[in-house]
Amino acid sequence: MDTVQPVGDPLLLGQRLVAILETGLRTATYKLATLMALVEHCIENLPAREHDSLAVPIPELAHRVLDLYWRQVRPFDGRELRQSTQSRARILIAATTLRHASRGASSLDTARLRAPEAYRKVIDDVVLCLAQQPLHRLQKLPGSPTSDPFLYDDAFLHDQVSRRTLRSHGDAVVLNPGVAHALARLSGLLKPALEVMWVDDVRRMNKFLDEDVPDVAGHLFGRSRSGFAAVREPFKDAFGPHCFYCRTHLPANNPIDHVLPWSLVGIDGLANLVLACARCNGDKSGALPALNLIDRALDDDRAISLEQIATSLQWPTQRDRVAAAARGIYRGQPTGVPTWSGFRQRERLDISFPPAWLRP
Numbered sequence: 001m002d003t004v005q006p007v008g009d010p011l012l013l014g015q016r017l018v019a020i021l022e023t024g025l026r027t028a029t030y031k032l033a034t035l036m037a038l039v040e041h042c043i044e045n046l047p048a049r050e051h052d053s054l055a056v057p058i059p060e061l062a063h064r065v066l067d068l069y070w071r072q073v074r075p076f077d078g079r080e081l082r083q084s085t086q087s088r089a090r091i092l093i094a095a096t097t098l099r100h101a102s103r104g105a106s107s108l109d110t111a112r113l114r115a116p117e118a119y120r121k122v123i124d125d126v127v128l129c130l131a132q133q134p135l136h137r138l139q140k141l142p143g144s145p146t147s148d149p150f151l152y153d154d155a156f157l158h159d160q161v162s163r164r165t166l167r168s169h170g171d172a173v174v175l176n177p178g179v180a181h182a183l184a185r186l187s188g189l190l191k192p193a194l195e196v197m198w199v200d201d202v203r204r205m206n207k208f209l210d211e212d213v214p215d216v217a218g219h220l221f222g223r224s225r226s227g228f229a230a231v232r233e234p235f236k237d238a239f240g241p242h243c244f245y246c247r248t249h250l251p252a253n254n255p256i257d258h259v260l261p262w263s264l265v266g267i268d269g270l271a272n273l274v275l276a277c278a279r280c281n282g283d284k285s286g287a288l289p290a291l292n293l294i295d296r297a298l299d300d301d302r303a304i305s306l307e308q309i310a311t312s313l314q315w316p317t318q319r320d321r322v323a324a325a326a327r328g329i330y331r332g333q334p335t336g337v338p339t340w341s342g343f344r345q346r347e348r349l350d351i352s353f354p355p356a357w358l359r360p
């Protein structure tokens, strides 16, 4: 394709995406998962300049897609949720296979550590599935014979594309100039919209989910609170039983808070987790935290303690990932946007003197 034009207005790109996603009935949730994974990849790998292109390795995309389905394949109400109208849903089979091979690991990262060989094989399957299905269908209006490559060139992708063809393209798709910045800037709008569409699809594909079944969204996208209990005591030993935000003394069952909101980037690494009181945790909710809170979360002394906890719990800190995601999020924010700086306190964003992690 030599007709690629740089993206002008991110909103136009968003409207085009939503138009494609809202047209026709989806036969699987894969397009939504692929787009969500692309958005996350852009946030965490934001190019230095606004109009740069960005190569997205399909194996990395496959990891993110698998991560999205990781918790979703658990039984809901004692039943398996369908996410496709076809009988063989390849990505769900892949996720279930790896869950078994890793003895029910609670996260994909743990599964990779426990069962590296099975992980490699499953990623390979998902790579091929993404290339043969959602990656080229994502840019096509349902029913239309041709693709409109407004995100990336997909001319080499089709329903029967081979591993060899993928290899000859470096196992990657290359986002057009400006697309990475546009998707990162739109993340706060796109992610919730994609989740709503996803929940609708799952309800449609699973007739037993009538209006009375509670919290399908929570099952698909919520965090498992119980899963985080394991970090509470090690954190209290290392940092003292105090709220990270207001320093109040904590009761036994205090919340664990995601500094970068879970709703924006689903990073569960220790570097993104802090002890909080219920008051701060509730007030902060999905708000963007003030810059100095990210500074403190990424602080060197804290990192040393986190590394020790990571080793004993086998739970990665993902400090680099948190820093990269923070950079991707804040660089897309306009100056003056309100951020959460403490219980019932707001601070306007000012990055005229960016902290080290925010510099490209």
Ligand SMILES: [Zn+2]
Pocket (backbone or CB within 6 Å): 243, 244, 245, 246, 247, 248, 276, 277, 278, 279, 280, 281
């Ligand atoms: Zn507090």
